[in-house]
Amino acid sequence: MKTMPDTIRAGPQPLDKPLAVELKGVWFSYERTPVLTDVSLSLRQGDFLGIIGPNGGGKTTLLKIMLGLLKPDRGSVRILGDTPLEARHRVGYVPQTTSLNISFPVSALEIALMGRLSLARPGRPYSRRDRDKVEELLRRVGMWELRDRAVGTLSGGQRQRVLIARALATDPEILFLDEPATGVDREFETDLFRLLEDLNQEATIVVITHDIGVISRSVRSVACVNRRLIFHEGGQITKEMIDMAYACPVDLVAHGLPHRVLEHHDEG
Amino acid sequence: MWEILHLEFMRNAVLAGILVSLCCGIIGSLVVVNRIVFISGGIAHAAYGGIGLAFLLGISPTLGAAGFAVVVALVMGLVSMRAKYRADTIIGVLWAVGMALGVVLIDLTPGYNVDLMSYLFGSILAVPSHELWYMLGLLSAVFLLIVFFYKEYLALSYDEEFAVIVGVPVRTLYLLLLCMTALCVVMVIRLVGLILVIALMTIPPYIAEKYTRSLGRMMCVASLLGVVFTLTGLWLSYLLDLTSGAMIILVAGVAFFASAAGDAFGAKRSGRGEL
Secondary structure: OOOOOOOOOOOOOOOOOOEEEEEEEEEEEEOOEEEEEEEEEEEEOOOEEEEEOOOOOOHHHHHHHHOOOOOOOEEEEEEOOEOOOOOHHHEEEEOOHHHOOOOOOOEHHHHHHHHHOOOOOOOOOOOHHHHHHHHHHHHHOOOHHHOOOEHHHOOHHHHHHHHHHHHHOOOOOEEEEEOOOOOOOHHHHHHHHHHHHHHOOOOEEEEEOOOHHHHHHHOOEEEEEEOEEEEEEOOOOOHHHHHHHOOOOHHHHHOOHHHHHHHHHHHO | OHHHHHOHHHHHHHHHHHHHHHHHHHHHHHHHHOOOHHHHHHHHHHHHHHHHHHHHHOOOHHHHHHHHHHHHHHHHHHHHHHOHHHHHHHHHHHHHHHHHHHHHHHHHOOOOOOOHHHHHHOOHHHOOHHHHHHHHHHHHHHHHHHHHOHHHHHHHHHOHHHHHHOOOOHHHHHHHHHHHHHHHHHHHHHHHOOOOHHHHHHHHHHHHHHOOOOHHHHHHHHHHHHHHHHHHHHHHHHHHOOOHHHHHHHHHHHHHHHHHHHHHHHHHOOOOOOO
């Protein structure tokens, strides 16, 4: 059991900055099952948003709407002031590793290079600049030595590092991560959030996580999604969120965190 | 055994076997890693509708099958992108309707008795020389397209959503892949027949995937395995006087089970060989 930090890294809120993400009245359903109902969210550039919520509550759907992979039934989505489609080349995405084929015949280096693909260059080989950039990033996440290994021979944490390098290779202004701490060891989890805090100096970070213990140290804002969305600029996890999420705080409870956060909330 | 190559039909069979196996190794690898084996099976069977149409109109059955297969492939591709949840059902329907259409169209063709079996089980020993040129042309086109779009195909096969986000024209490349698959399938029908197409397109890549760590190498190894299976099957069918298409598939099947057994055995000892 690791020790909890005394305060959430609240920091000065970048209230004057332009919006990174703006959702207004977003509705989404799969076939006839509503997944998101009337979701609104305004996130400023430079923010670090943690998205929590129960499984099946719509976290990944929300992320895919922000990425433009899914179209909402109703409502508007603006990413960096543009439509998600127009903003695509300005965002990075780290998907859940469990959604990818582990036995796929591809090396770590080849995966990281995918971040340098763009519409402008179908059919052209990667340039010197692309390769230098990817080398720098693989070194940064500590995967350069293992660059020629097949993805199937890497551990969960190593795969995650490669996917982060791939996302960073796009030079993102916003970085979206879906459960980046799933299937990785505890040690890497700490490294991961340190790396994200570091990246947050330049980019907006949006991370889905089930593990509120680690997230609380890094995030500036928290949103809880369970069909509806509750958003708090400033990182507090409110009693309202926990009541709504109900099923999600398994991890919260396991880490003994709600008490602390709720106390914090009561004080506020 | 070399004297059999003096026979023109045997030479053509060997050349057709090599050309189609190389094509299958490249396209089959993409079919396997993209999990579109079912669509490929659907295209193969629905292509029979094109063969029926060709007989009714009096044009070349290979061209009829090719044109029809490409149309069916595009329809299946669009359906699988639009209605993901029901795609398998719709592909299954097209699979059967295409086949049924072929049977009825051949019934309607006046005074022409078509050898259905040669389309169901292949006729590698009856490949005319001009079809070898079609096969060479297709192989060249497939090779050039895959080399040109290699990194895009790698990206969309490994992680389609990421490929979409970085701006790879995923839909276009996916439909192009299905068109190449359709043409490849029509060539494989020549070799082993439409019922056995899937085995030749999937067994070599399946085995190759386990021993390679890049998609390009997987394609190379799958191509070589395909050539070995096809020529061995052809040779055995000549020696034993058995149906060639079925022998080719049986050879591939034996290799498939041997490889699976090898895995079960190898799993006890650690490590796996990689190219």
